[in-house]
Every structure is written in C-alpha cells, then in structure tokens.
Amino acid sequence: MARYKAVEIEQWRASTPLSKLAEQAKRAKPARDFIGALKAQSEARGGCPGLIAEVKKASPSRGLLCPDFDPVKIAQGYEAGGAACLSVLTDAKFFQGGFENLAAIRRAGVTCPLLCKEFIVEAYQIFKARAYGADAVLLIAAVLSNPDLEYLTKATRSLGMQCLIEVRVDAGSQVHDVPEMQRMLDLDLTGCMLGINNRDLRTFKVSLQNSADIMASVPGQEVQRRGLLVAGESGIFTHEDVQEARRAGCGAVLVGESLVRQGDVAQAVRTLLGE
Numbered sequence: 001m002a003r004y005k006a007v008e009i010e011q012w013r014a015s016t017p018l019s020k021l022a023e024q025a026k027r028a029k030p031a032r033d034f035i036g037a038l039k040a041q042s043e044a045r046g047g048c049p050g051l052i053a054e055v056k057k058a059s060p061s062r063g064l065l066c067p068d069f070d071p072v073k074i075a076q077g078y079e080a081g082g083a084a085c086l087s088v089l090t091d092a093k094f095f096q097g098g099f100e101n102l103a104a105i106r107r108a109g110v111t112c113p114l115l116c117k118e119f120i121v122e123a124y125q126i127f128k129a130r131a132y133g134a135d136a137v138l139l140i141a142a143v144l145s146n147p148d149l150e151y152l153t154k155a156t157r158s159l160g161m162q163c164l165i166e167v168r169v170d171a172g173s174q175v176h177d178v179p180e181m182q183r184m185l186d187l188d189l190t191g192c193m194l195g196i197n198n199r200d201l202r203t204f205k206v207s208l209q210n211s212a213d214i215m216a217s218v219p220g221q222e223v224q225r226r227g228l229l230v231a232g233e234s235g236i237f238t239h240e241d242v243q244e245a246r247r248a249g250c251g252a253v254l255v256g257e258s259l260v261r262q263g264d265v266a267q268a269v270r271t272l273l274g275e
Ligand SMILES: O=C(O)c1ccccc1NCC(=O)[C@H](O)[C@H](O)COP(=O)(O)O
Pocket: 054, 056, 059, 060, 061, 062, 197, 199, 201, 204, 233, 234, 235, 236, 254, 255, 256, 257, 258
C-alpha cells in the first residue's frame, strides 16, 4: 500500500506542485490540538481513554463497511455523540477514502480535531493534509526509517500539526530488527503521540492483547514513564474493549468499523464510551 503511494504522489504533483499546496496550507485555519483534546476528554472522564472515531467507508480486510457512506453525516454524528477527535481515511485505492472528505467535514463546521489517515511516505502528503484541514497526521513506523520519521515529524511540526506514530507487533514489517516501540524512543517525540495497531498486517488478524503486550514490554513501560499518550487502535467493539485498552495503559482508542457499521453513529459513540 505504501509503495503504491509513490505512484499516486507523482500524479498529484503533476497537477498540484508542492509550492501551490504550501500556499494553500499557509492559508488554512490554524491546526487544532489533537493530543490535547484526547487528554482533556480522558481527564474529564476519570481516566477513560479519549476517543478517536474513524470515518471509514471500506477496508482491505473487511471490504465495504458502509454502503450509504456520507462522511459529513458520520463526522457530525461522531461529534454529537461525544468523540474527542476524528480520524478520516484519505486513501482512495484501498479504503475508498479521499482528501475531499477531510475538507468537506471541516467545511461543515465539525470542530473536533481531525487526523489525516494516510500512508504517508513524503512531506508532500503532510502539506496536502494541512491544506485540506487536517490537524494531525498518521506516520507508520513499519514503513518509515528513523531518519524518515525525524524528517516527517519535523515537517508536521513546521505546519503546527501533530503526529500519531503507529507501531505494531508485526515483526515481519519492521524496518529494523528492534521492536518498533523501542525505535520510537530514539526520536524527538515533541508534538507526537503513539498508537499501537492491534491488527497484524500479514494476516489481518486482530488481538487486543497486542496493546497489552507492547505496553508491558520494556519500551512500553518507558513510554508510559515519559508520560506519552498512547492510543490502542483496531478491533475495539465494546465498552469493555475500551476498558481493556485502558488497563493496558492506553489513554486513547481509535475505533472505525464498530462505529461506522451502526445506523445511529452518535448513539454508537455514547455506548462505546459507556454512557
Ligand atoms: O482496516 C484494515 O483492514 C486495514 C488493513 C491493512 C492496514 C490497515 C488497516 N486499517 C487501518 C487502521 O488502522 C484502522 O482503520 C483503524 O485502526 C480502525 O480499526 P477498526 O476499528 O478495526 O476499523
């Protein structure tokens, strides 16, 4: 998926050069505090993880999740239900998403901070995310070396945005031989939070135990000691699953499928939050 991005970026660059995108990014309203919103929600709810609700039409593992997909309606429902932040899938080829969904959600007046959920391999995509109204971007440790992560986190900060850096237990996808969470400890994590994806990329199998295992590992404990916010991602369906993420040490959760499949997404958010 990440490899295909290089092809896509070349096509984008042919129609919109970086200089033009940078102008658009400069004109965008200032980015909102994504990490702060999650921490504030968790604090207000006695330590229950803050919710990032994902606007997701389809996925490689599950196919079409939401046949009557209306990104703005879903985003408004998530916000009404009490999500702290939203994640918007922008990848078109594998998730049937789009950058235009980010812009439409922002234009509709949704105030929750927005994460651009994209396979980012170049700074060009970060400028594009900002130009379309994103406040934070996803960076996936499995497909980026540490120098790439340093460069892309700096580019993100230069635009006033924040990063969610995702790690997995999926050893086959590691750029280096050391656990991804361990690699992250060498980075300047200013303006960053971490995410643990519970989905194994090779098999698509999901286990919430992955978050618990990584957080219990030596690098996981170090991350907690440093007070970094960690989100448990994927495979979260019930309030009990949210509590399991909390017990693992996650201060946030990122949830897509279980919410987007519901008719009333605002109620789905409330139920997930235990209201
Ligand atoms: O969702 C997939 O099938 C998928 C497959 C391969 C790589 C990434 C994938 N998903 C990206 C995500 O991180 C999830 O959309 C996100 O964590 C929400 O997961 P879920 O609540 O299980 O929809």
